[in-house]
Amino acid sequence: MEFRYFASESESLNKTNVHVLLVSFPAQGHVASLMKLAHRLADCRVKVTFVTTEFICERIKESQQLGSFSEMGDAQQLVRIVPLPDGLEPEDDRKDEAKMTRSISKVMPGYLEELIQKINQQEDDEKITCVIADVTFGWALQVAAKLGLKKASVYTSAPGILAMIMNIPKFIEAGIISSDGIVIKNEKIELSPYLPAASPAEFLWNCPGNPSLQTLMFQYINVIRQNIEASDRILCTWFHELAPSANKILPSIIPLGPLIANGQPTGNFWSEDLTCLSWLDKQPPGSVIYAAFGSISKLSQQQFNELALGLELAGQPFLCVVRPGFINGSSTNNPDGLVAKVADFGKMVKWAPQEKVLAHPSVGCYLTHCGWNSTMEGISMGVPFLCWPWGYDHLYIKSCICDDWNIGLWLEPDDNGIIGRHEIKRKVDELLSNDVVRKNALKLKELAQKGVTKEGSSSKNLEFFIKQITE
Incomplete structure (x- = not known):
C-alpha cells in the first residue's frame, strides 16, 4: 500500500519562491522525521x-542513502543536505x-548564520525566509530572529507528551512535582481534556534509581519548553483527528501528519535489508510478527534470548530487526546461534524498510518500543501493536x-524486569x-x-503554513 499525499495549490507552480531551512537534532528518529517533512x-x-x-x-552516505537524492523526482530535487561541524573531534x-x-x-x-547569509546573497528569487528547527x-x-526570518519548531512526539512538557509550571504550582521534577503526589495527572492522563512513572524525565540523571x-526538558514558547509555530507529526483537543495545549500547533x-530516502544510519520484502511475500496474510525497537533501545543478552525464544514459542513467522549495538555487551549479531535456530520460521535483519514492511499484507502485528515515529507508521498502515516500551x-x-x-x-515484565x-x-x-x-x-x-x-486536515494545515511563511 502506498500512502497518497495531496499537496496544496502551490504544487501546480513550476517554480517556487519559498525556501526554508530545516535543522535536525543528530539522532535517527529526529533526522527521519524532519526528512519526511x-x-x-x-x-x-x-x-x-x-x-x-x-x-x-557521513553515516547517511555510508548507508547509501545520500546518493539517492540525485535520483529523485522533480519535486524531491528541491531538497538538499548541507552538513555543518558539530565542534567535536573524531575520537569524541x-x-x-x-x-x-x-x-x-x-x-x-555561527556556522548556521554564515550559511543562511551565503545562500541569501547568492539566490535572489529563492532566499531563505523561514528556519524550521527541532524543538x-x-x-x-x-x-x-537575529536575521529577521520567520521561525517554527518541529515537535516529534505525542500530543500528551507536549501537554506534559507545557504543564510543568502548573504541576509545580499544584504541588504535584517539586521544582526539580521529583514526584510529590503519586497519582495519575490529567494533562489536558480528552488526552490520556499520565502516571508519574510516565513523566518524560522519570529516571528510576538515577536521581542525578533525572x-x-x-x-533539559524545561529548556525544550522554553524553545516551544519562543516558536511562532509548532509543526507536529500527528493528524488532527488523532487528538482533536490538542490545539488547546497551544494555539500555535499545526498538525501535519502522518509524515x-x-x-x-529518510537519512537512515543503517542500510536497509531489502531481502526481507521477498521473504514477506512468501508468508501467509496477517501471519507475521514484525519486531523492531528503533535506533536507541537496547536489550540485555538474557532479555534478547527471551525475545527470540518467545517468538519461536509463538509459532508464527517473524521478522526481527537486530541492529548493531542492540544487544548490550554483545559483539555479534548472531548471539548463541539464535539466527540459525530460528531460520526455518523467522528472519533477522540489521535494518528494515519499515514503512514497506508495515504495509505488507503478511504482517499481522507490530512488536515495538513505542517510539512516536514508529507509532505513527504503524497507525498509518493499520497494524495492531504489541508494546514493549523502553x-x-x-x-x-x-x-x-x-x-x-x-x-x-502491552507486554508486561516479571518481578525481575524481564519480559x-x-x-x-x-x-x-x-x-492475533x-x-x-x-x-x-x-x-x-x-x-x-x-x-x-x-481536503484532509493535514493537507489544509500544510497549505496554511506555507501561506504564512510566504506572506
Whole structure:
C-alpha cells in the first residue's frame, strides 16, 4: 500500500519562491522525521535546505542513502543536505548526548548564520525566509530572529507528551512535582481534556534509581519548553483527528501528519535489508510478527534470548530487526546461534524498510518500543501493536496505544524486569485473535489516510503554513 499525499495549490507552480531551512537534532528518529517533512514540503514546491552535522551526513552516505537524492523526482530535487561541524573531534563519543548538545549549541549557531547569509546573497528569487528547527535546538530560532526570518519548531512526539512538557509550571504550582521534577503526589495527572492522563512513572524525565540523571533530564526538558514558547509555530507529526483537543495545549500547533516517506530516502544510519520484502511475500496474510525497537533501545543478552525464544514459542513467522549495538555487551549479531535456530520460521535483519514492511499484507502485528515515529507508521498502515516500551516517552505512548486508542496490547515484565517467552506467546495469541483491536487499528488508519487527502486536515494545515511563511 502506498500512502497518497495531496499537496496544496502551490504544487501546480513550476517554480517556487519559498525556501526554508530545516535543522535536525543528530539522532535517527529526529533526522527521519524532519526528512519526511522536507519531502512533504517539496511536494508542495517548497525548496528545502536540510542541515545536519558532518558526522551524521557521513553515516547517511555510508548507508547509501545520500546518493539517492540525485535520483529523485522533480519535486524531491528541491531538497538538499548541507552538513555543518558539530565542534567535536573524531575520537569524541557522540553517544554522550549532553556533551554533543553542548558542543553543537556552542559552535553551530555561527556556522548556521554564515550559511543562511551565503545562500541569501547568492539566490535572489529563492532566499531563505523561514528556519524550521527541532524543538531541542532553540539556538536555531535565535539565529532566525537575529536575521529577521520567520521561525517554527518541529515537535516529534505525542500530543500528551507536549501537554506534559507545557504543564510543568502548573504541576509545580499544584504541588504535584517539586521544582526539580521529583514526584510529590503519586497519582495519575490529567494533562489536558480528552488526552490520556499520565502516571508519574510516565513523566518524560522519570529516571528510576538515577536521581542525578533525572535532574539533568528535567532541566533539559524545561529548556525544550522554553524553545516551544519562543516558536511562532509548532509543526507536529500527528493528524488532527488523532487528538482533536490538542490545539488547546497551544494555539500555535499545526498538525501535519502522518509524515510518510513513500519510498523517498529518510537519512537512515543503517542500510536497509531489502531481502526481507521477498521473504514477506512468501508468508501467509496477517501471519507475521514484525519486531523492531528503533535506533536507541537496547536489550540485555538474557532479555534478547527471551525475545527470540518467545517468538519461536509463538509459532508464527517473524521478522526481527537486530541492529548493531542492540544487544548490550554483545559483539555479534548472531548471539548463541539464535539466527540459525530460528531460520526455518523467522528472519533477522540489521535494518528494515519499515514503512514497506508495515504495509505488507503478511504482517499481522507490530512488536515495538513505542517510539512516536514508529507509532505513527504503524497507525498509518493499520497494524495492531504489541508494546514493549523502553524509556523516555515510550511509556506514555504505550498507554495511548493500549488504553486510549485500544489498538494494541502491552507486554508486561516479571518481578525481575524481564519480559518472558511465555508472556510473549500469550500476548501474540491474544492480539492475533482480537477482532476489536484490529478493527480499531483499521479505523485509525482510515483517519490517518483521510488527513492527507486533498481536503484532509493535514493537507489544509500544510497549505496554511506555507501561506504564512510566504506572506
